[in-house]
Amino acid sequence: MAVTHFNPTCSKPRLHSSQLSFLSRTLPRHRHCSFAPLHRTQHARISCSVAPNEVQVPAVKTLDPKSKAECYGVFCLTYDLRAEEETRSWKKLINIAVSGAAGMIANHLLFKIASGEVFGPDQPVALKLLGSERSIQALEGVAMELEDSLFPLLREVSIGIDPYEVFQDAEWALLIGAKPRGPGMERADLLDINGQIYAAQGRALNAVASRNVKVIVVGNPCNTNALICLKNAPNIPAKNFHALTRLDENRAKCQLALKAGVFYDKVSNVTIWGNHSTTQVPDFLNAKIDGLPVKEVVKDHRWLEEEFTEKVQKRGGALIKKWGRSSAASTSVSIVDAIRSLVTPTPEGDWFSSGVYSNGNPYGIAEGIVFSMPCRSKGDGDYELVKDVIIDDYLWQRIKKTEAELLAEKRCVAHLTGEGIAVCDLPGDTMLPGEM
Ligand code: LMR
Numbered sequence: 001m002a003v004t005h006f007n008p009t010c011s012k013p014r015l016h017s018s019q020l021s022f023l024s025r026t027l028p029r030h031r032h033c034s035f036a037p038l039h040r041t042q043h044a045r046i047s048c049s050v051a052p053n054e055v056q057v058p059a060v061k062t063l064d065p066k067s068k069a070e071c072y073g074v075f076c077l078t079y080d081l082r083a084e085e086e087t088r089s090w091k092k093l094i095n096i097a098v099s100g101a102a103g104m105i106a107n108h109l110l111f112k113i114a115s116g117e118v119f120g121p122d123q124p125v126a127l128k129l130l131g132s133e134r135s136i137q138a139l140e141g142v143a144m145e146l147e148d149s150l151f152p153l154l155r156e157v158s159i160g161i162d163p164y165e166v167f168q169d170a171e172w173a174l175l176i177g178a179k180p181r182g183p184g185m186e187r188a189d190l191l192d193i194n195g196q197i198y199a200a201q202g203r204a205l206n207a208v209a210s211r212n213v214k215v216i217v218v219g220n221p222c223n224t225n226a227l228i229c230l231k232n233a234p235n236i237p238a239k240n241f242h243a244l245t246r247l248d249e250n251r252a253k254c255q256l257a258l259k260a261g262v263f264y265d266k267v268s269n270v271t272i273w274g275n276h277s278t279t280q281v282p283d284f285l286n287a288k289i290d291g292l293p294v295k296e297v298v299k300d301h302r303w304l305e306e307e308f309t310e311k312v313q314k315r316g317g318a319l320i321k322k323w324g325r326s327s328a329a330s331t332s333v334s335i336v337d338a339i340r341s342l343v344t345p346t347p348e349g350d351w352f353s354s355g356v357y358s359n360g361n362p363y364g365i366a367e368g369i370v371f372s373m374p375c376r377s378k379g380d381g382d383y384e385l386v387k388d389v390i391i392d393d394y395l396w397q398r399i400k401k402t403e404a405e406l407l408a409e410k411r412c413v414a415h416l417t418g419e420g421i422a423v424c425d426l427p428g429d430t431m432l433p434g435e436m
Pocket of ligand 1: 220247315316317319326327432433
């Protein structure tokens with residue numbers, strides 16, 4: 001199959017069969033349409049703009065393909081946002097790549113991003129959606145729904161199954177796609193299967209993404225997937241890679257609010273330490289309720305150490321039991337929170353949790369793993385680790401347990417991180433939050 005790029009301004013279709021149904025629905029809306037073959041692979045790719053009336057140059061400009069290899073048709077036109085009163089003050093378009101884009105989490109997330117809720121009402125966005133051969137039809141459906149939503153800030157949508165194409169110039173990569181653990185599958189197998197995916201995506205980011213791309217890994221096991229990804233992307237700063245533990249932070253805040261009988265906006269300074277698994281450590285020692293240490297507000301310390309901790313660790317599993325599938329809406333909300341925490345200044349005195357590369361951490365946690373820790377940001381996309389946290393014996397013991405789990409996972413994927421031969425000696429009780 002030739003790779004095609006949907007150009008709604010010219011002619012001569014040469015199509016992936018799965019595109020035909022999409023196009024038959026789309027064609028009547030365009031007077032002239034054509035499909036130009038891309039060279040790299042066999043993968044389908046459709047791009048579209050939802051705001052053709054914003055295009056300033058009326059005629060198609062033929063560019064030298066070498067100067068802009070992926071520029072075809074309408075996307076070779078110049079969008080002069082300064083020409084319109086309404087869009088004059090808008091920022092420069094940003095490229096956001098999303099993997100697993102046909103899945104439930106992405107389906108919630110993409111519409112939030114396109115609406116301006118995530119990056120702001122003056123930030124135009126290009127969505128670059130990565131799916132699989134199996135999900136390409138569904139991905140077309142996602143692109144069609146995005147078109148039909150007429151989001152003013154959504155300037156481009158492209159879909160594809162080749163990360164080398166989809167990640168081109170990505171400034172954000174939200175990596176959601178991962179295989180779920182199937183019946184009878186060992187955790188080591190899951191680490192290997194998803195690790196292969198994240199190694200390939202790391203290499204693709206390294207080759208084609210912006211040098212300062214910010215990467216948020218959501219697909220499980222997300223800490224070790226993030227480690228594999230960053231190790232395969234040596235030209236991108238390791239600091240730019242995150243594993244999503246914001247969902248766990250949000251879950252911990254909710255449980256503390258419930259116990260204290262306050263609304264959850266009163267709960268702050270919650271850290272999730274370690275792995276997004278059942279060894280994660282929701283930190284009630286440094287957390288605050290209405291500005292007071294949690295332990296002063298919640299006097300039942302046994303509840304904090306046992307019930308609270310376990311509830312947060314296993315919340316994903318409790319949700320799977322109810323839904324019959326993993327959480328999707330709250331996960332997408334927490335991805336939004338994670339991004340907003342990096343693009344807006346952290347409120348004075350507070351912090352947020354993110355799984356980040358542990359090198360240079362001030363807590364004495366082993367280096368060379370992706371470990372969730374307390375972070376602050378100036379709102380520039382970067383972060384620094386919070387230094388003034390208390391770590392007592394209880395907390396340290398639990399940090400060491402989740403650290404041991406991550407070190408074992410790391411040894412199990414050594415073949416994917418360029419660190420030699422894999423040895424899988426995973427602790428018996430190591431589980432994803434969704435595994436019971
Ligand atoms: C969650 O925390 O909800 C998910 O990571 C659960 C899972 O294992 O899919």
